Amino acid sequence: MAASFSCLYDRGGNTHAMEKVMSNKGIIALYVLPSLLLILAVIYVPIVLTGYYGLMEWDAVSPMQYIGLDNYSRLIEDGAFWASVRHSLVFAVMSTLSLALYLAVAMILSGNIRGANLLRKVYLIPMLLSSVAIAQLWLKIYHPTTGILNGFLEWIGIENTPAWLSDPKVVLWAVFIPILWQYAGFYIIIYYAALKNIPGTLVEAARIDGATSVQIALRIKLPLIFEVIKVTIVLAVVGSLKYFDLIYVMTGGGPNGASEVMASFMYNAAFDRKEFGYGSAVGFFLLVICLIATWGIRRLTATKDTIEYS
Amino acid sequence: MKKKALTASTMLLSLSLVLAACGGSNNNNGNNGASPAASPSAPAAESSEAPASEASGEPITLNMMHLWPEGSSLQQFKLVNQIIEEYKSVAPNVTIKTEVLENEQYKDKISVLSSSNELPDVGLTWAAGFLEPYVKGNRFAPLDDLLQGELKDKFVPGTPEAYSSGGKVYGLPLELNIVPIYYNKEIFANNNLQPPQTLDDLKNIIKTLSDKGITPITLGGKDAWTVSFWYMYLAERFGGTELLDQSVANNTFNDPALLEAAKASQELVDMNAFIKGFNGLSNDEAKAEFASEQAAMYAMGTWEVPNYTTNPDVPQEFKDKVGFFKFPTVTGGKGGVNDWVGGPGVGLYVSESSPHKEEAKKFVSFFVQKWGEHSVVDAGVIPATKVDTSKINLPPLFIELLNELNNANNLTLFLDVQMKPVAADEHKKLAQALYGKSISPEDFLKKHEEALKAGK
Numbered sequence: 001m002a003a004s005f006s007c008l009y010d011r012g013g014n015t016h017a018m019e020k021v022m023s024n025k026g027i028i029a030l031y032v033l034p035s036l037l038l039i040l041a042v043i044y045v046p047i048v049l050t051g052y053y054g055l056m057e058w059d060a061v062s063p064m065q066y067i068g069l070d071n072y073s074r075l076i077e078d079g080a081f082w083a084s085v086r087h088s089l090v091f092a093v094m095s096t097l098s099l100a101l102y103l104a105v106a107m108i109l110s111g112n113i114r115g116a117n118l119l120r121k122v123y124l125i126p127m128l129l130s131s132v133a134i135a136q137l138w139l140k141i142y143h144p145t146t147g148i149l150n151g152f153l154e155w156i157g158i159e160n161t162p163a164w165l166s167d168p169k170v171v172l173w174a175v176f177i178p179i180l181w182q183y184a185g186f187y188i189i190i191y192y193a194a195l196k197n198i199p200g201t202l203v204e205a206a207r208i209d210g211a212t213s214v215q216i217a218l219r220i221k222l223p224l225i226f227e228v229i230k231v232t233i234v235l236a237v238v239g240s241l242k243y244f245d246l247i248y249v250m251t252g253g254g255p256n257g258a259s260e261v262m263a264s265f266m267y268n269a270a271f272d273r274k275e276f277g278y279g280s281a282v283g284f285f286l287l288v289i290c291l292i293a294t295w296g297i298r299r300l301t302a303t304k305d306t307i308e309y310s
Numbered sequence: 311m312k313k314k315a316l317t318a319s320t321m322l323l324s325l326s327l328v329l330a331a332c333g334g335s336n337n338n339n340g341n342n343g344a345s346p347a348a349s350p351s352a353p354a355a356e357s358s359e360a361p362a363s364e365a366s367g368e369p370i371t372l373n374m375m376h377l378w379p380e381g382s383s384l385q386q387f388k389l390v391n392q393i394i395e396e397y398k399s400v401a402p403n404v405t406i407k408t409e410v411l412e413n414e415q416y417k418d419k420i421s422v423l424s425s426s427n428e429l430p431d432v433g434l435t436w437a438a439g440f441l442e443p444y445v446k447g448n449r450f451a452p453l454d455d456l457l458q459g460e461l462k463d464k465f466v467p468g469t470p471e472a473y474s475s476g477g478k479v480y481g482l483p484l485e486l487n488i489v490p491i492y493y494n495k496e497i498f499a500n501n502n503l504q505p506p507q508t509l510d511d512l513k514n515i516i517k518t519l520s521d522k523g524i525t526p527i528t529l530g531g532k533d534a535w536t537v538s539f540w541y542m543y544l545a546e547r548f549g550g551t552e553l554l555d556q557s558v559a560n561n562t563f564n565d566p567a568l569l570e571a572a573k574a575s576q577e578l579v580d581m582n583a584f585i586k587g588f589n590g591l592s593n594d595e596a597k598a599e600f601a602s603e604q605a606a607m608y609a610m611g612t613w614e615v616p617n618y619t620t621n622p623d624v625p626q627e628f629k630d631k632v633g634f635f636k637f638p639t640v641t642g643g644k645g646g647v648n649d650w651v652g653g654p655g656v657g658l659y660v661s662e663s664s665p666h667k668e669e670a671k672k673f674v675s676f677f678v679q680k681w682g683e684h685s686v687v688d689a690g691v692i693p694a695t696k697v698d699t700s701k702i703n704l705p706p707l708f709i710e711l712l713n714e715l716n717n718a719n720n721l722t723l724f725l726d727v728q729m730k731p732v733a734a735d736e737h738k739k740l741a742q743a744l745y746g747k748s749i750s751p752e753d754f755l756k757k758h759e760e761a762l763k764a765g766k
Contacts, residue, residue, distance in 0.1 A: 059731070060425040061447035143595070144587030145525075145604075163587025166531065168748050171590070254532060255589035256743035271418055274443065274731040275766070276425075 047287065053280035060276045071281035080257050081282065084265040085289075091176055091261065092240040092293070098180050099187060099232055106191030107217055120192060124185035131182070135249035138178040139165075165251055168258035175247050175259050182246065183239070187232055194225040230301045237297060238290050262286050367403050370666050372673060373430035375409045377416040377656070385616065385689035392688075393680045400676060404669055406432075424449050431664035432674055434656040435481050437472035438727050439734055444659070445475040451660040451667055452478040456675050464682065466715075469654045469694040472723060482678045483694035484685070485655030487611040488715065489539050490634040492618065497524060497606040505635035507647075509547070509574065512638050516583045519606055526582070528605035529745075530596030531589035534738035535726055537745050539609050540578070542651045542725055543637040544571035550644030551720040558728045561765070563758035567644070572744055572751035574640070579745055589746045601628065609637075611652065612711060616690030619705040634707065636714070648719040653727055654694050686712070732766035 021027055054071055058064040075081055105123070109116045126134065141149050142164040150161040164174040198221060206216050222229075244263035247253065253260035253268060260268070266286060270279025374394075378386035387410070394406045409430065411419055416434070423429050429449055435441050444450050457470055457479055466486060473481030493505065501519060506512040519526040531537045545554055549567025557563050578584070585596065585605055593610075600608040601617075601624070608614075617624055618632040636647050658674040660667060682695030687702055692712065699712045726734040740757055743749040749757070 059443045059447075060421045061443035061449060063447070139595075142590070144590065145585070163590055165590025166587035166746065167590075168746065251590070252532065254534065254739070254742055255746050256739045256748060258748075268735070271421070272731070273735045273766075274421065 047284075050280045050283050050287070053277055054284045056277040056280075057275075058277040059274045060270075061274075064277070067277070071278050072285075074278065075281055075285060080260070081262075081265055083257060084253075084260040084262050087172055087259065088241050088243075088261045088263075090172070091179075091243065092237045094176055095180065095183075095236040095240040096233055098184075099229070099236055102184055102187040103191050103229070105184075106188050106195055107221065109188070110192055110195040111213075120189070123188050126182045127185045129182075131245040132249050134178055134182055135246050138246075139250060142174060165259075166255060168255060171251060171255070171259045175250050178250070179243060179246050183236075187236070190228060190232055191225070194228040195221060198224050226301075226303065230297070233301065234294055234297050237293050241290050241293060242286060262289070369403045369405065370669060371405045371407055372432055372664075372666060372670055373407050373409070375411065375416070375420070375430040375433040377411055377413050377434055379410050379412055382412065385620075386685075386691060389681070389684055389689045392684070393677055396680060397673060397676055401669070401672070404673065406673065427663055429661040429663070431661050431666060431670045432677075433659055433661070434484075435473070435659045436656060436727060437481065437483070437654050438723065439730050440727065441473055441480055441659075442475055442730065445480050449662055450480040451662045451664070451671070452480055453482060453660065453671065453674070454479055456482070456671060460675055461678065464679065464695045466694055466696055470657075472654050472727075473657050481657035481659050482674055483654035483657040484678065484681055484691070485613070486652070486692050486694040486715070487613055487655050488650040488652035488711075488718070488721070489543070489609055489611050489637075490711065490714075491607055491609045491637060492600065492614065492632055492634050493607045494600070494603055494605075494631050495633045496631045497603065505633070506638040508638050509544075509640045513578075513581065515606075516578070516581050520582045525585045525599065525605040527584050527607045527609070528596045528599040529584045529588040529609075530591045530593035531584075531742055531745060532591055532595075533593040534742045535724070536593050536596070536610070537589075537741040538725055538738060539651060541571060541575055541741050541744065542722060543609075544574050544640075546649055546651060546722050547571075547637065547640045547645035548574070548643045551646075551649045551722060553644075554722050554725060555728070558725070558762065561759070561762040563755050563762055568755055568758075569751055572754045575744055576747060576751065579747060584745070589742055603628070603631070611655075612692050613655070615692075615708055615711060619708050620690050629705075632707065634711065646719055648714075648717055649722065650714075650718050650720070651722045651724065653721065653723040657694075729762070730766055732764065733761040736761035 053064075055066060055068060056064040057067045057070075109120055129137075141147050144150060144161070144163040144166065147164075149164070153161045162170050165171050202220060202224075203216055206220050211219070242263050243261060244267065247259055247261055247264050248267065251259045253264040262282065263286065266279050266282040269282055270276050376390055377383075378390060380387045390408065394408070397404065397406065420429070420433065420435075424444060424447065427449070435444065435450070441450070457465075461482070465483065469483045469486060470479045470481075473479050473483060497519070498504070498515075501522065501524075503515050503518060504511075506515055516526040529536055529540070542554060545568055548570045549565055553565060553567055557565065557568065585591065585599060588596065596605075597608065597610070597614070599605040618629055637651075639645065639647050658677060660670045660674055664670050678693075678695060682693045682697070685691040685693045686697055686708070687704065690708070692715065697712055699709050699716075702709075704712075725737055728734075729737055737758065740749065740754055740761075744751070744754045
């Protein structure tokens with residue numbers, strides 16, 4: 001081992017010595033170990049533990065009691081839980097659909113229009129704010145009597161303005177909008193970078209062949225960045241399924257569960273109702289759903305051959 | 311990519327579990343560390359009462375966790391520090407270390423610490439339902455010896471009992487809260503209104519104000535316990551002082567008076583009694599409506615009284631406009647006007663696994679006595695220990711309320727405090743739904759009964 005280490009300090013700096021070190025299995029294990037341990041400790045072990053706690057009845061204070069799969073059978077019958085699943089799925093679909101809008105904005109921005117640089121930064125600003133700050137901002141906007149949204153609606157002559165965060169019928173949509181707003185810049189930047197990566201010669205060649213801007217966008221640019229789009233769909237869906245912070249601050253899942261999503265349901269079960277076993281079961285279920293969603297999206301968007309710039 | 315998504319998706323749940331996982335190993339350490347330290351200090355403390363500080367001159371540190379941050383509860387924060395300072399002259403060898411958290415964070419933290427058996431030696435707890443799992447898990451030490459001894463007859467009768475389980479008391483109440491309805495005298499005077507005696511009077515007031523475009527009552531329904539106040543009072547006024555206590559104790563929720571109260575609740579909602587969009591407003595937002603004189607009435611615990619009397623940050627001009635009235639009675643109802651909804655707020659516990667349990671008990675005993683002497687004057691907190699109003703100098707609103715407390719006929723303990731955690735959460739959601747009119751009064755009762763019968 002000591003001999004192998006000394007190779008590292010070999011001033012020769014040739015790749016040959018490096019290869020020799022890296023072919024030593026012991027060294028490889030040594031290098032992998034720290035991050036492996038870290039990942040095991042903070043991610044995989046807790047996942048296993050969540051599964052384990054999911055089999056228990058536990059209020060976080062009294063001793064745990066093994067109850068087998070009771071938490072899961074209760075989960076299947078829990079109407080409030082399925083309502084939260086439905087809300088999360090609606091949100092996942094909305095986030096995915098909104099990607100089309102972000103893509104359109106990115107296309108326009110990448111088209112060298114005037115002020116694109118400034119606009120790109122403007123779109124990114126919400127990303128820089130913390131979720132709690134955004135939540136506070138939108139709480140003010142949605143305030144039923146003094147909020148600017150209802151103020152505007154009243155100004156244009158609408159009576160009976162909605163009570164955005166109080167009406168069970170609108171509250172879910174009212175909390176989705178700030179979240180979409182929050183992440184818009186993120187996706188726009190990803191698409192923008194991908195579009196900028198397309199060699200200008202391809203676009204130019206298409207233009208010489210007489211393609212319109214729309215054709216260039218749909219037939220040339222879209223297929224070329226399809227790999228990136230796939231990634232963003234997974235990010236949007238999984239991100240929506242596990243989304244928590246803004247909803248927690250703005251409504252806490254209320255009123256009466258009207259804006260509850262899976263993650264807030266899990267939090268409320270564990271921390272408000274003091275059912276850590278049940279909360280863990282929800283958490284485990286959430287993990288399974290996210291894995292299935294990821295797998296499903298990869299399957300659906302799988303392409304036989306990837307198109308490359310050449 | 312897949313790996314990244316997986317990583318991200320588990321971040322949230324791993325957070326709580328990491329804490330729990332750490333707890334497992336600390337559990338043993340805590341116990342091992344506690345037992346050898348506890349045995350030498352305990353006999354020393356018991357054998358000699360007065361010279362305890364000299365006998366056990368060995369310096370010890372007691373950890374205390376409380377929920378009055380400097381920013382939001384300055385007066386309580388100062389008072390705690392003052393009492394700790396005073397305790398130095400009684401027990402110079404004891405250092406009290408405090409950790410301060412905001413209310414909701416405190417609740418989360420105490421449950422996490424408890425799960426790993428790392429509770430601070432002294433801290434705050436709530437009564438009844440909150441305390442139950444901690445007693446079952448053997449986390450809190452019984453304090454009956456203090457109540458039989460130096461604290462005998464110091465408390466308002468019935469208040470320590472709210473912290474009892476299985477016949478033993480595990481908490482010493484610091485606060486006693488009742489819920490009056492505060493009203494803006496100026497708005498009432500401008501509209502020729504008098505504080506109501508009956509529910510019909512209240513309805514007339516609501517109608518008058520609502521017709522003039524003034525918000526009659528402000529309410530922060532996002533914090534569902536504030537909605538629960540209104541339902542509890544109506545239920546009490548229709549069905550009498552024992553009704554809610556008995557319903558929870560017997561796991562039933564089908565008394566006709568409960569249904570009447572639910573119907574009356576929705577009647578008030580239909581009259582636009584409550585501020586627009588109340589289920590989306592937090593209590594703080596609702597409170598701001600009352601403070602900015604946009605709403606005429608506001609039902610809230612007596613912890614708000616300092617804001618209307620002693621708090622120097624609130625303009626005197628506004629303070630002079632605030633009055634209170636008792637929840638009106640209903641015709642044919644069993645509840646009287648001197649029945650209150652309320653309950654002891656927080657109380658002090660001593661950790662069962664504390665290495666310095668006897669020292670901690672002495673400190674809490676000292677603390678509640680000093681708190682009783684100072685809290686109402688210095689912090690505007692009504693203590694659970696008896697207050698002689700003739701000896702203190704306070705704004706009239708305060709004195710009136712303290713006197714009301716002495717006349718109080720009975721106290722209905724907050725429902726969400728009485729109920730077990732799952733049922734309490736369900737109750738709050740149902741109250742939100744009832745006042746948001748997304749559930750019928752009949753279903754409201756049915757679901758309560760289901761939640762109570764589930765026994766969680």
